[in-house]
Amino acid sequence: xxxxxxxxxxxxxxxxxxxxxxxxxxxxxxxxxxxxxxxxxxxxxxxxxxxxxxxxxxxxxxxxxxxxxxxxxxxxxxxxxxxxxxxxxxxxxxxxxxxxxxxxxxxxxxxxxxxxxxxxxxxxxxxxxxxxxxxxxxxxxxxx
Numbered sequence: 047x048x049x050x051x052x053x054x055x056x057x058x059x060x061x062x063x064x065x066x067x068x069x070x071x072x073x074x075x076x077x078x079x080x081x082x083x084x085x086x087x088x089x090x091x092x093x094x095x096x097x098x099x100x101x102x103x104x105x106x107x108x109x110x111x112x113x114x115x116x117x118x119x120x121x122x123x124x125x126x127x128x129x130x131x132x133x134x135x136x137x138x139x140x141x142x143x144x145x146x147x148x149x150x151x152x153x154x155x156x157x158x159x160x161x162x163x164x165x166x167x168x169x170x171x172x173x174x175x176x177x178x179x180x181x182x183x184x185x186x187x188x189x190x
Contacts, residue, residue: 071146075113077158077165078120088124096128096136105138112142115153116162122188123170130173156184 056062078084099105107125109118118140125138144150152158159181163171175182 067146071149075116077116077162078167079117079165084120084124087121088128092121092124092128096125096132096134099134099136101135105136107138107140109140109142110144112144112149112153113146114149114158115142115156116158116165118142118153119156119184119188120166122184123166123174126174126188127170156189157181158183 056066095105105125107121109121112118122138122140125140129136129138142153144153157178163175163182166175174185174188176185
């Protein structure tokens with residue numbers, strides 16, 4: 047209730063700034079969150095990008111605020127699937143960024159609880175995930 051007292055606490059308490067940082071960030075993410083938007087993204091953006099991409103040039107996509115990576119990997123799965131479907135030979139680079147280093151560590155490992163698999167469409171689940179003990183991981187090809 048006292049902003050000056052809280053400022054003093056932030057300056058003196060070693061963990062308070064980290065706790066505030068964690069409270070301010072919104073780490074709400076999941077694979078294919080809002081399926082209708084991902085279908086539109088595939089149909090209206092990814093498919094045309096893949097269809098018109100120049101084979102010798104990398105297709106680059108930036109995902110800001112990626113949190114623990116589920117949406118970035120969802121986009122990667124859609125791109126890989128579209129490339130496979132069309133038979134194109136393209137290299138896609140996805141740059142996923144976030145200010146929360148803890149979430150980026152999860153994204154780099156690409157290992158998630160089994161409960162998150164329910165959000166991944168069956169065909170993409172079979173093509174791009176590997177079962178692990180009590181969890182799953184995205185394939186090395188997709189992570190790379």
